[in-house]
Amino acid sequence: MNKRLDEIKNNIFTEWDTNIRDKSDEIIAELKAVYEQTSDPECLWLISELLIHNAQGGLQEAIAYATEALPELGNSDALHESFLVASGGYNGDFKNRNHRKLIEYYTIFCKLYPDSYVARKILILNLLDDYRLEEAEVEIRAAMKNFPDHGDELAIYYGEYCFRLGKQKKAKQIWKTIATAADSDRLHYELAEVYAKFGLYKFAERHYKKSFALETPPRRIDALISLMHIYEIRGDYRSALRYNNKIIEVFKKDYNITRGLELQTFLSNKTKYQSLIDG
Structure with a gap:
């Protein structure tokens, strides 16, 4: 295994929001050079990871700007479309x-x-x-x-x-x-997804919870995000806020992330849900 490649890989997955973004062009150039020397396909994988992260960062910034503009331009079809595309809608x-x-x-x-x-x-x-x-x-x-x-x-x-x-x-x-x-987080998650797809939220909720309970650190937040959305659909904003806060907790405990674009949506949700609770 190429020692420098290992160092780059470790840096990529431990310093996403701090140093990697500013150095991504430099790191990509180095990975291309390593690939030319070694033909190791992991170089290409890491380049794709960096490019995806850069693209996602741009989409998250787009969401932030669109979210700020929507209260003032709520009837703009173009702005809503921008928000939907940036959000994966x-x-x-x-x-x-x-x-x-x-x-x-x-x-x-x-x-x-x-x-x-x-x-x-x-x-x-x-x-x-x-x-x-x-x-x-x-x-x-x-x-x-x-x-x-x-x-x-x-x-x-x-x-x-x-x-x-x-x-x-x-x-x-x-x-x-x-x-x-079912005895794995994966199967419970797949069951939850198919139930949610057809609006069978009671069953979806049950399996999202089981899926997350079976996760081991570093835990994924997909099930928590889905639970938050289900409770928002139901109008149960207290529960939506609880799962939103759980997501923030997982970022901190499992990934040591306490700031940055990854958290921005969930930090904003705290204000939104609390406002809905207070009426």
Whole structure:
């Protein structure tokens, strides 16, 4: 293992918000040089991580500016669209176009690299979201045969296929069976996601909580974010605030992050939820 590559990797994942952003161009140039010398693909991976982080930083800044402007320009379609795009949201046309692009890409990718379960999963989820159900069923059944170790997760997607096909009772029975034996944060999270997708928030809430409870440090905050959103949808702003504060706590305890763009949304949420609670 290249010692300098290890040093760069450690710095990237421990100093995101302090030194890395200002030095990213310099680090990328160095990684390119290391790759030319060693042909180590980890160099390319780290370059992609840096570029993604830079892009996400730009999106987070866009969210901050758009959020500040929205109270004054609340009727501006263009401003709302900017906020949605920066936040990872979409309008109908964008959603459909994005799915088709991903389906086209991953259909080819899965043919070229049939051993990639992650690629097959992405293809299946996009086919389901785009209601290309016959194609989704074919891919799910093929994946069940080719990736037996992921049978429970694929069964969840098959349940989603059934639900979208109008067989809600069968779908719920599949999910209930998986839930009975689920013993990993990943499976509980996948169950929560599919329940939330169809507005079954009571079940989604249960599995998001189980998923987070099974996490080990450094814990992900995805389940907490989803719980916060569910409670906001319900109008339970006290619970939304509680989970928002839990996210801030995880940033501090698990990642030693107490400031920066990653936290800005959640720090702003504290004021928003408290205002809603106070009426």
